[in-house]
Each structure stands twice: as C-alpha cells, then as structure tokens.
Amino acid sequence: MPLTRRQALAALPFLALAGTGFPAGPRAETLPPPRLGGPFRMTTHRGEVLTEKDLEGAPYVLFFGFTHCPEICPTTLWEISEDLEFLGPKAASLNVFFVSVDPERDTQETLQSYAEAFGNRVVALYGTPEETARIARNYKAVFRKVPTSDGDYTMEHTALLYLVDAGGNLFDTVRYQEDPDVRRRKLEELASKGD
Secondary structure (H helix, E strand, C coil), X not given: CCCCHHHHHHHHHHHHHCCCCCCCCCHHHHCCCCECXXXXXXXXXXXXXXXXXXXXXXXXXXXXXXXXXXXXXXXXXXXXXXXXXXXXXXXXXXXXXXXXXXXXXXXHHHHHHHHHCCCCCEEEEECCHHHHHHHHHHXXXXXXXEECCCCCEEEEECCEEXXXXXCCEEEEEEECCCCHHHHHHHHHHHHHCCC
C-alpha cells in the first residue's frame, strides 16, 4: 500500500536515523514531490547571512551534521566533494550546504576550517539553537544531544543528503554509504533540474 505524502514526510527523519532511507520503487509513481523548507536565517562559515530566499531558483544538496562527528559527516562530505569533482561541469549548478546541529561547539572558525577541508563547494551553516531547530524542522530532520561516558557529548542526527530541486521540492535523498554510482546518478539528475 503506497504511503501518503504526510506519512512519508513524517517517517523521513526516523528512516534516516535507522540508516534505511526512503523505500525504493513506488514512491516516485505514487507521491508528488514533497515541498521542504520555509523561513530560516543561518550564517555561513564565511560570515554571510543565508536565508531561504537565497536558495530559490537553483538545485541544492543539504546535509545535517556536526564537526565532532567521527565518521558519518566527514565521510559524507568527502564523498559528495569527490562526486562533484567526478561530475565536473555537469554539477556546476549544484550548491551544497552542511548545516551544523551542534551550535554549542561549531563556531564560525571551527566550521570554516572544517568546510575548507572538503574543497570550496561545501558551505557550512550555523545558527543559534533556535535557528538550528527551525531549519531542521523545515527539512523534517531530527537531532539530539547524547551524553558520553567521558562527560562529553555527541549528536545523533538525520544522516541523509536531501536533494532539493530548483522549485524547492524534494527530488530525492541519498543514504549514508549508498552505492556510489547510484549517488552520482541522482546528483547528475538533480543538477540537470537547474539547467
């Protein structure tokens, strides 16, 4: 039985945390593309203010994470940087945004060195706890702070790449460690939506 649009959007963050992503197959035929986003205000690692208005009219990739992430975040950003290089001019229209879910530790300086480690195509975003919660809510992402045994903490977060077309609709998602050929095909298709 096909999921309704509301059911699919409600399930998205939990499927991502479980590492399963969206089910393959009938989703494309049975669901209209969900519209994501909404009003937000974040700051880039370059110190510029970015709002939802700045995302209009061009396809983009959005990923929620944090700089102290031991594996998923750096691996994902490295893979997408490699993908963009592999696709070359075909991916020229794509913007990539890394949204920090750890406003306590991820300062502009921290994010600047982190983002630049993955080349010049990744733009890191940070904000106040309220601004961070708002953008996550707008994209149906979830995150939470989890204390660790050494008195520090880590962050659990939605581990999906959101692929959003130029009209602001969810075109597709990419799961962590998804097949590289499939991932690159999705990115190439997304980029073509901005031509």
